[in-house]
Amino acid sequence: MTPASARIRLLIIDDSQVVRIGLRTLLGMEPSLEIVGEAANVAEGVAAAAQLKPDVVLLDIRLPDGSGVDACRQILQQPHEARVLFLTSVLDDGIIDEAIRDVAAGLSALDPVITTRVMQLAKAGGGQRDPLAQLSVQEKRVLSLIAEGCTNKEAAARLNLSDKTVKNYLSTVFGKLHVSHRAQAAVIYAQQEQKKGL
Numbered sequence: 001m002t003p004a005s006a007r008i009r010l011l012i013i014d015d016s017q018v019v020r021i022g023l024r025t026l027l028g029m030e031p032s033l034e035i036v037g038e039a040a041n042v043a044e045g046v047a048a049a050a051q052l053k054p055d056v057v058l059l060d061i062r063l064p065d066g067s068g069v070d071a072c073r074q075i076l077q078q079p080h081e082a083r084v085l086f087l088t089s090v091l092d093d094g095i096i097d098e099a100i101r102d103v104a105a106g107l108s109a110l111d112p113v114i115t116t117r118v119m120q121l122a123k124a125g126g127g128q129r130d131p132l133a134q135l136s137v138q139e140k141r142v143l144s145l146i147a148e149g150c151t152n153k154e155a156a157a158r159l160n161l162s163d164k165t166v167k168n169y170l171s172t173v174f175g176k177l178h179v180s181h182r183a184q185a186a187v188i189y190a191q192q193e194q195k196k197g198l
Contacts, residue, residue: 010027011058013063046074
C-alpha cells in the first residue's frame with residue numbers, strides 16, 4: 001500500500017462530467033494516486049489549482065470559457081509546482097502546435113494514449129436508449145455510489161450491506177450493461193444522468 005504522503009495528488013479539469021467520472025473511476029483504483037478535486041472550466045480550474053495545490057493537473061484543451069493552454073499558463077504561474085497533462089480528442093493543428101511549443105519549453109505534456117482510453121470509456125454503452133432501465137432499484141443505488149468513486153466497502157457501509165453483497169450486485173450490473181470494468185459502468189451511469197438533466 002502506498003503511504004498517503006507519497007500519493008500523487010491529481011486535479012481534473014474537463015467540462016464533460018462523463019469524462020471526469022470516467023477518469024475519477026479509472027484513476028481512483030490506483031493506490032498511488034489521489035484525486036483532490038475537479039473543475040469544469042478555466043476559472044474554476046485555476047482557482048482549484050491555487051487552493052488544492054495538486055502535483056498533476058489533468059487538463060482538457062478545450063473548455064467553455066477559454067483554452068486549456070491559457071489555463072495551463074495561469075496554473076504554472078502559481079507559486080506551487082504542478083505538472084500539467086493535456087487530455088483531448090480534438091485534432092486541431094493550431095492548438096496542438098501551441099501545446100507542443102509549451103511542452104518544448106517545459107510547461108506541459110500531451111498524452112494521446114490516455115486521452116484515447118478516456119474517450120473509449122466515455123463512449124461505453126451508447127447503444128441502448130436507457131441501459132439502466134433493466135437494473136433493479138438496489139443495483140442502481142450500488143452503481144450510483146460506484147460512479148461517485150466509492151469502493152465496494154464504502155458502498156456497502158452506506159447501503160448497510162456486506163461487501164460480498166455489493167460485489168454480487170456489481171457482477172449482475174456488469175452483466176446487464178455488457179461491461180467488464182467499474183469505470184465503464186460508471187460512465188454509462190453518468191451518461192444517463194446527464195441525459196436526465198437536459
